[in-house]
Amino acid sequence: MTTPLKPTFAKNRLAAAVTSVMLGVSFTAVAADETKAPEDDAFETIVVTGTVGGRTQIESAVAVTSIDDEVIQNFKPNSEVELFRLIPGIQANGGNGPGGNANIAVRGLPVATGGSPFVQIQEDGLPTVLFGDMQFGNNDYWTRFDASTARVESVRGGTAATFASQAPGAIINYISHIGDVEGGYVGLSTGIGYDEKRVDFRYGGSASDSVIYHVGGYMKTGRGPLDDGFNTSESMQLKANLTKYLEDDESYVRFYLKAADTQEPFYTGSLAYANISNNKISDVRPYPGMDGRSASNFSTLNQSFLIVNNEGGVERVNMSGITTEALALGNEVHYVMENDIMVDNKMRWTDMSGAFTEPFHGPGMTSNVIGSTVNGSVVDAIRYANGPMAGELYNKPYIDTNTNVRTDINDVGSFVNDLTISKEFALDGATLNARAGYFYMNQKIAMDWHTNRNFREAGSSNPAQLDLFDAAGNQLTANGLAGFNDNWGDCCARVYDLEYTNTAPYVALELELDDFIVDGSVRRDTIDASGYTVQSSGESFDTVIDGVAIPTLMADGKEEYPDYSESYTSYTFGGLYKFNEDTSFFVRTSKGNRFNSDRQTVSGKIQPDGSLTQAGRVAAVDEVNQHEIGVKNRGDLGETDYTVEFTLLKGDFTQSNYEPTSTPACPNGGCILDNEYRTVGFEFYGTLRWDALSVIANATYTDAEQKPNGGTWGPANDIPELTYAVTSSYEISDQIRVGLNMSGQYGNRNGAGVETENKPIFGGNISYRPTPNLEFAIIGQNLTDEFALRGLSGVVDADNGVISAQPVLGRNLSASVRLLF
Template sequence: MKKSQLRSVASVLAIVAGASFAAPAMAQDAPAEEASGLDEIVVTASGRDKTQIDSSISVTSVSADLIQDFKPSSEAELFRMLPGIQVAGTSGPGGNSNIAVRGLPVATGGAPFVQLQEDGLPTVLFGDIQFGNNDYWTRFDATTQKVEAVRGGTAATFASQAPGAVINYISHTGKQEGGYIQLNKGLGFNETKVDFRYGGALNETMYFHVGGFYKVGKGPLKAGFNVSDSVQIKANVTKEFDDGKGYIRFLFKYADTREPNYTGAPALGTVAGGKVTNLTPFPGFDGRDQSNYSTLNQSFLIYNREGDLERVAMSGITTNAKSIQNQFHYEFSDAITVDNNMRWTDMSGAFTSPFLGVGRTSAVIGSTVNGGVVATARYASGPKAGQVYTGTYIDTNTNVRTNIRDIGSFANDLGLTGKFEGGFATITARAGWFYMNQKINMDWHTNKSYREVSGDNPAQLDLFTAAGARLTAEGIAGFNNNWGNCCARDYELSYTDNAPYVGLDLDNDTFAIDGSVRFEMLRASGWTIAGSAVEFNTPVTFNGVTTQIPTITANGAREVLDYGRNYTTWTAGALWKVNPDTSLFIRASRGGRFNSDRQTVSGKFTASGQLNQSGLVPSVDFVKQYELGLKNRGGLAGGRYTVELTLLKGSFSRSDYEPTVTAQCPTGGCIIDTKYKSSGAELFVTYQNGGFNLVGTATYTKAKRAAAASTVYNRADGIPDLSYTVSANYDINDIATIGLSTTGQTAAIDGAGLEYPGKAVFNGVLRVRPVKNLELGLQVYNLFDTFDFRGNGGVSDITANPAVLGGAPALGRTFTASVRYSF
């Protein structure tokens, strides 16, 4: 950050701080703990002994009740409630979202700089595992007390592989007795979900909590079959030691989930001057309430790793997880405390989806497919089976199946804290050791496929020559070959992260200064095999006709991994306690993230498994960040408010291997080397006055991107300048609650630089409590049925008027009713 910028920012904060000295007397009237979570102890990526207002980091806590009122349409859309986190949130309940933070974009997919945790430990070590993004493995449910997020700062030193942010799902423990059971039903669409939780005391020193959900249905996009079929149970039991100096807690999780990921929908729009305007749904395929999931494509054949044809269900994203976690906390004296957090996880799953790629049918007719010239396309199944397909557009994207055979892990975080009175300040020293072993075992199957463009149970299409020879089978034109030989992939990888860390904190009544360092020592082992250029034909019999289908298997050269990288991350910050209701902080940090499986099959390894020169430098991506922050609370118009504002600046460089075709990799199989920088601000505000409650969050960034060899930075794709969420509700005595929320953003560009308009989606909630313990609810998502692409599109046909585009719109107007009984 330039000195002139620092002076300007400091001046702004000084003005705000000065204003806080002159705050009205009412700002001191009410107890501070009534204001908001500013007095909550920060437990995520921190020393776990300071409140939010006394912590020199950007941290936000969102309660479970607020999340339920907001009614996010996906796990990732929940993150839009957190300042600094930038995500479209339109990938659906299964996951597979691109999750950016603070203007640090996602180059090739996933959440490379954001770690998702459950009760203080990561669900997976890396946020952007190919076909294994971290939002697959975490589900918000009734057992979650709150979601806490730390951006920048100590996320780099009190967590691994999380230089951008740590988002932590914190569980109820049952220390406060109570719970509920709730039935949720879709209105106008087929979906049923049951949520439940209960916790309480077992005796004077033991308590427990158990809860979870069951969900089944066709979903709000009205698929023709059950795309959701999920169950998750989480439980914990805590024993407090008789001397009151600590506790031991055991946590258990079982999850067996099947949820769709929304693969997009076509749209119409005007493209001129590098901008898209007049966006409307595509006739016959409205992405607000329709999808590519079809009763006519509920299953398909793959050529599996054993060399056999196997029929697999079009099951979206499936996960199976079993974990046991143990937390130990003990205060040996007033000065010495030990904490240990350990988890073993057995986890696997699959990614099975019909990708969408719209092109002109005329481009297929007359082309050569599987050695024959295509003369016609015919419906492969359904009521029109055998009839000629006459649609102007055809979907030529893949039916993809990725078997996630094993993505289990073992993690342990041991910490020792010493706190000493130094006369002028309390001195706190921390030391710890984090260990995690992460398995990534997968095989990929990307079938080249043809289907009709429709949102109403689209059928697979078979291609025929003029002589009537069939070139495909059930719409499948090839096994494992949609993106060439890159993606007939099979691998078994193991990554081990050892990370000792130390920190020092000086704190008195006026100021606090802290610094911490983390030493990352990572080791990669295993092997990867991609396909070779040699194809062979597999006979497939469909409707009594045998067709030879081109097949690629993972039979290329075996790539061995046997290497390690060590690197250091650090952060330093200072906090000025202006008064009991105002604090200012400044912080600098350098975080890092290890580039794991996205390095493979890229030519970056020697025959012995070491990184070669081209792979050595980009194996770790470093993120530099600078922050200036304000936290303030007080009285306003008879109510209480809080404000958390952080001004920030950051930069990083990144190198990834992209196997598929993208705007940055038009031919597929590219190494993408890029540099990024961003500046902006995060804002989180709350206001409470009687029965009225308001929570608002906003993220403003100027994100820029440049090729690795360039000094010219251009606007980064996928990142709007401004994204925001506002939620307000009013409690009418104890009888009812009415609420309204909105989430929106300004314009953003896609990978090709085309700008899409920014829009807002409004949601509403009504809860009525006619008798004690009974609550009836009505929630609506996208109240005005807004067609909102959120900048994640692409041009399918520029020659048409209006142009045909592809992208993932937000869900349309969706009503859900609920009945809750509390006890």
């Protein structure tokens, strides 16, 4: 049984402090306490953060969404990108797995290179990393949903550009439980038919009459629904906070702690069969020997491999997927001064590092390897290098020639602080709310790359390594290894230690006149770049492995020492008209910006003195323009209550960037991309409650186009025309509850313009509480076991209908038991 905490001197505001609202919708550029709306009226949720004054959601001229933790748990996302499918406007392609590395677009603004350049992921109102598209360091590596999270909230467009840096498209904010409601739980879950064990826990309560606290987290181990042949999941996370309320009942000081040590796989795809006609594929089905619904490209025969490190030594590393280590300490102060001037300050120091160690999937025709020149000799034969068929000839039609990659993420630590001062002024017949703030963040990015050329079996689960031989029988590779640090040429044997400091003053004003509310805000960002980058000279030497000379590149060549500063201005203006207490209309226009950080390096855009070339200055900052018109309505149809938010969208941006790795826009790596993009569409978010039934639905439609430098307009890459998700819950009795969810996408094309087939994916859950403190549950994904794609890497063999794709997980079930207290 949980009871709200009420310290002895608390008044109404503290009694209504931050709570979880299942169907709530709110703005969260900076997280803070909020007043809970009645459960049957989500639009009455008070929006007090990211705007200049506390208003209800229906009175706020922004597109915002909040997803409650219970909804997320019942949806059972296997990664953060799957969780984001519950948020309108967020278009996350691919089925990347729990490690991350997803390309996260927003409102049809494509991801031209990788990561999430226009979307910032926050925890409790501060960014986990400053840039969402760091190379081999995307922002979805560093945040994990767990029991400590009360809800995940998002704002798209508009004030995201002025209340946060590097977030012109959207902010996604993970808001923690704070212990204002006493209680918690311990939950144990296990995969049914696959190896995965997880413990989730949280507890919050009162430490004294004026102090509340919360602690939560998870531990996880196993091979996951895609049997990788060995444990690829070994993760833990602990988050805690403590809040001290001051004697005015409104001011407080809060302290945060986070410790994480995670290892999770990034799934890189599999072969599949499909019908291919007129640049469209249909009837997608598993490839014999490797069903991408249940098998991955990880293998017991490739669970470690050799690299040549920066000192020139040979080193063996584990195929550990994406690993992270983080320790974060934070502090938040909310202080009400005389004359109702409010001061808010948030601070976080983070020590963070990790590694990216993956077998990239890049199948091709075996016939294209036979007769080709590898390491100076013509390939005459291919043999199994290990496994039960070691030494035998390899005669399968397809072969995986992509890299075994190891990137050491030596340091992505940061220090961030956001200070704001706000006040409400009563004018003659109007109210003016004003806020001024100053943001500071220092972000380190230190990495070294090891991208080995590699050959392995394609179209088989647990793929073996393959060796190449010339006509004289000379071995050209060593256990599949063909080259150290040279898979993408001499660009990508590199080491760098970079530092970026982002400062940003910002000001916002909001004026209310009867049924009209108008607001505007402006932000001035300045980025200072420093550090160094070293890449290969292009001159290789041989490293002898098992008697085979393997060409090797080192980061021993061109050096760059960036030393430059860029400043830019973002702004937004909006207005809302309250038609009546149940309907409002809003309009908004905004110009946001984001800074290209480490992707500027090794691109010819940094001069010897550290300044940017003219092309570098053009490419340093991407400008995003967005316009939106929206309506919010609530009402009832008989005994059914509903809320609806519908927003029309239009946006554009121009990007000039360097892409060193292989992507759909840059198949062979090493491309300078100078493209224009534009999009129109809509977002929909709705809730419905009828007796014991509740339903939440979202959909995003975009007509996204791109124009390559000197080219013509055409469909944008990897942006589905339509994405959607529906979740529902029905309480059969006080003890039994069931749920069903559906998600999908339509009209997605890869970089070659090939459109993929689309199928909806269904999930479900059922829970049983024999007592108020004990709950048993079964949660399932892809209940119909569809072979459905979230991304298409490419067509491998058009004549025989073979593709390389990223299917969603096949049918998988987990069982759990929770003890609530």
